Amino acid sequence: MIMEDFVIGIDLGGTNFRLAVVNPQGIIADRMHCPVESGRGKEVILEDLISSIQTLVKSQIPNQGHLLAAGLGVPGLIRSEEGIVTESPNLQGWINFDIRTPTEAALGVPLAIENDANCFAIGEFWRGAAQDANHACALTLGTGVGGGIILNGQIWRGTDGMAGEVGHMVIETDGLPCKCGSRGCLEQYASATAIRQFAVEALMSNGETLLKRWQDNLEELTAEDVFEAAREGDKVAQDLFRKMGYFLGIGLTNLVNLLNVEMIVLGGKVSSAWEFFIPETEKTVRERAFKVPAQRVQIVKSILGDNGGITGAAYLALKRARSI
Amino acid sequence: MIMEDFVIGIDLGGTNFRLAVVNPQGIIADRMHCPVESGRGKEVILEDLISSIQTLVKSQIPNQGHLLAAGLGVPGLIRSEEGIVTESPNLQGWINFDIRTPTEAALGVPLAIENDANCFAIGEFWRGAAQDANHACALTLGTGVGGGIILNGQIWRGTDGMAGEVGHMVIETDGLPCKCGSRGCLEQYASATAIRQFAVEALMSNGETLLKRWQDNLEELTAEDVFEAAREGDKVAQDLFRKMGYFLGIGLTNLVNLLNVEMIVLGGKVSSAWEFFIPETEKTVRERAFKVPAQRVQIVKSILGDNGGITGAAYLALKRARSI
Numbered sequence: 032m033i034m035e036d037f038v039i040g041i042d043l044g045g046t047n048f049r050l051a052v053v054n055p056q057g058i059i060a061d062r063m064h065c066p067v068e069s070g071r072g073k074e075v076i077l078e079d080l081i082s083s084i085q086t087l088v089k090s091q092i093p094n095q096g097h098l099l100a101a102g103l104g105v106p107g108l109i110r111s112e113e114g115i116v117t118e119s120p121n122l123q124g125w126i127n128f129d130i131r132t133p134t135e136a137a138l139g140v141p142l143a144i145e146n147d148a149n150c151f152a153i154g155e156f157w158r159g160a161a162q163d164a165n166h167a168c169a170l171t172l173g174t175g176v177g178g179g180i181i182l183n184g185q186i187w188r189g190t191d192g193m194a195g196e197v198g199h200m201v202i203e204t205d206g207l208p209c210k211c212g213s214r215g216c217l218e219q220y221a222s223a224t225a226i227r228q229f230a231v232e233a234l235m236s237n238g239e240t241l242l243k244r245w246q247d248n249l250e251e252l253t254a255e256d257v258f259e260a261a262r263e264g265d266k267v268a269q270d271l272f273r274k275m276g277y278f279l280g281i282g283l284t285n286l287v288n289l290l291n292v293e294m295i296v297l298g299g300k301v302s303s304a305w306e307f308f309i310p311e312t313e314k315t316v317r318e319r320a321f322k323v324p325a326q327r328v329q330i331v332k333s334i335l336g337d338n339g340g341i342t343g344a345a346y347l348a349l350k351r352a353r354s355i
Numbered sequence: 356m357i358m359e360d361f362v363i364g365i366d367l368g369g370t371n372f373r374l375a376v377v378n379p380q381g382i383i384a385d386r387m388h389c390p391v392e393s394g395r396g397k398e399v400i401l402e403d404l405i406s407s408i409q410t411l412v413k414s415q416i417p418n419q420g421h422l423l424a425a426g427l428g429v430p431g432l433i434r435s436e437e438g439i440v441t442e443s444p445n446l447q448g449w450i451n452f453d454i455r456t457p458t459e460a461a462l463g464v465p466l467a468i469e470n471d472a473n474c475f476a477i478g479e480f481w482r483g484a485a486q487d488a489n490h491a492c493a494l495t496l497g498t499g500v501g502g503g504i505i506l507n508g509q510i511w512r513g514t515d516g517m518a519g520e521v522g523h524m525v526i527e528t529d530g531l532p533c534k535c536g537s538r539g540c541l542e543q544y545a546s547a548t549a550i551r552q553f554a555v556e557a558l559m560s561n562g563e564t565l566l567k568r569w570q571d572n573l574e575e576l577t578a579e580d581v582f583e584a585a586r587e588g589d590k591v592a593q594d595l596f597r598k599m600g601y602f603l604g605i606g607l608t609n610l611v612n613l614l615n616v617e618m619i620v621l622g623g624k625v626s627s628a629w630e631f632f633i634p635e636t637e638k639t640v641r642e643r644a645f646k647v648p649a650q651r652v653q654i655v656k657s658i659l660g661d662n663g664g665i666t667g668a669a670y671l672a673l674k675r676a677r678s679i
Binding site: 108117165166180188192193195202203211213214277284286291327 | 432441489490504506511512513514515516517518519520521523524525526527528535536537538544601602605608609610612613614615616617642643644645647648651
């Protein structure tokens with residue numbers, strides 16, 4: 032593949048980072064990923080990040096590739112204008128960390144940074160499921176629930192760049208405690224963590240279920256196992272996804288009534304279980320939201336999947352390269 | 356007072372409409388109000404509305420006033436571009452009602468129409484508490500809870516002009532039934548209706564309270580009576596406002612986490628009881644929302660009060676006069 036200009040899009044998570052060479056049309060070429068040992072300190076992670084980028088850049092020399100910029104999605108609170116990570120729940124010690132200055136110095140090109148869920152939303156808007164929407168929300172249903180809001184084709188960052196925390200919308204005033212310090216957040220009811228928790232509770236009752244395999248080994252039970260059981264026809268496991276789908280529907284109802292968006296894109300690991308939760312989600316939105324905006328909104332599955340964040344980061348890299 | 360150009364701003368409610376002469380700087384001159392008998396059909400209300408406007412216009416003849424346009428805030432779902440009321444819960448038979456065509460024909464000037472809570476938000480943004488904010492939410496705490504969202508100085512209407520339904524954000528997934536057909540809507544916990552309902556429940560228990568006056572006459576008990584008791588130092592009544600303030604704080608937490616606005620303006624009748632509910636609301640937002648956006652947001656009382664809707668409607672009238 033002969034390339035000319037390209038950017039690097041990076042999706043930094045709590046356990047690994049993934050990065051890719053992306054062309055100006057948003058097509059992903061080479062990719063790689065590296066583990067993140069968040070305990071080893073931010074300097075070490077930054078070094079790994081920079082050397083991975085340099086490895087990918089070198090791989091483009093035979094293609095006569097020219098690096099324009101890099102874009103980085105980080106879980107947590109970001110001051111994207113300044114290139115600073117305010118705080119990241121999954122990355123120890125990343126507090127008011129200026130990641131832009133050392134990275135730009137090492138690479139010699141601009142670095143764009145943004146919240147990872149916002150990158151996902153931008154990716155889906157640019158090259159994914161929301162290409163035809165002007166106003167959309169995108170949610171990543173993973174260990175937690177991330178969110179990004181696109182209004183008039185622009186990510187809505189809010190006054191401090193911290194808008195879009197859909198996972199921390201309270202849907203049960205005195206509900207389950209959340210790691211953010213609040214209670215009853217959507218994240219506690221519509222994530223992999225929630226599915227696991229629902230399964231642990233279901234095992235306390237006496238119904239017949241394949242999940243009983245984990246009865247003496249609850250620590251090991253994952254949302255993935257529940258999904259597996261659901262696919263094998265286990266009614267209890269399927270009910271847990273319906274329950275999660277119901278709560279998700281309440282969260283989406285709130286987005287629909289507040290923002291009247293055209294589209295909601297759902298991604299993240301949990302979205303693999305689409306057929307088990309989406310009918311209940313759709314039903315709940317139709318029942319609970321106002322009729323016109325509920326009929327308007329399309330609830331769709333992510334097209335880019337794992338590449339959504341990388342693609343959005345690449346978009347921001349291109350934008351930053353062009354604006355400097 | 357010598358006026359030249361002016362507009363008429365109108366706030367149409369389920370029980371009365373209020374209208375005023377407003378100058379291009381947003382200053383209200385003459386005002387009047389009329390009862391609405393929603394059972395008498397929309398044609399009768401429209402006639403009353405038009406003749407009231409004409410009365411006010413005539414009153415400006417001695418001032419050599421010149422009517423530019425009229426603006427109308429209507430409770431319900433509005434297609435403002437088309438000048439059509441899609442549906443109004445408080446106005447019987449107002450379904451897909453083109454109010455613009457007959458009104459413009461009768462008055463000979465343009466008519467702007469908008470949802471009443473959006474008018475309130477625009478009014479507070481133009482001439483009230485949110486003048487210095489770029490991004491703000493405004494809530495009317497009355498019989499129900501209305502809402503308007505201002506982003507980048509513009510009302511956020513959404514795809515179908517139906518965004519901003521803050522009162523119908525679910526904060527208790529399986530909570531109290533709401534007249535919108537959903538359950539657990541903020542409106543059921545942070546309105547005059549909610550205060551009344553909390554009081555009725557409180558009377559079931561045996562505490563000492565001034566509210567006991569209504570024990571055999573529960574139908575007559577109003578939120579206003581509860582406010583009166585709170586002002587007389589009644590602890591039970593004061594607790595009810597704290598409870599309402601707590602739920603309101605949950606609703607505002609969601610707005611803060613989703614939109615990261617600079618300001619939230621609270622108006623409507625219930626906001627008179629400010630000192631009894633706002634400490635709990637503020638505390639809840641600080642505890643439950645993310646730190647940075649929670650510190651950012653200012654929660655303030657409406658400056659325009661009852662005139663907020665009229666002022667916003669007048670703003671839209673001016674805008675429409677200038678765009679035609």
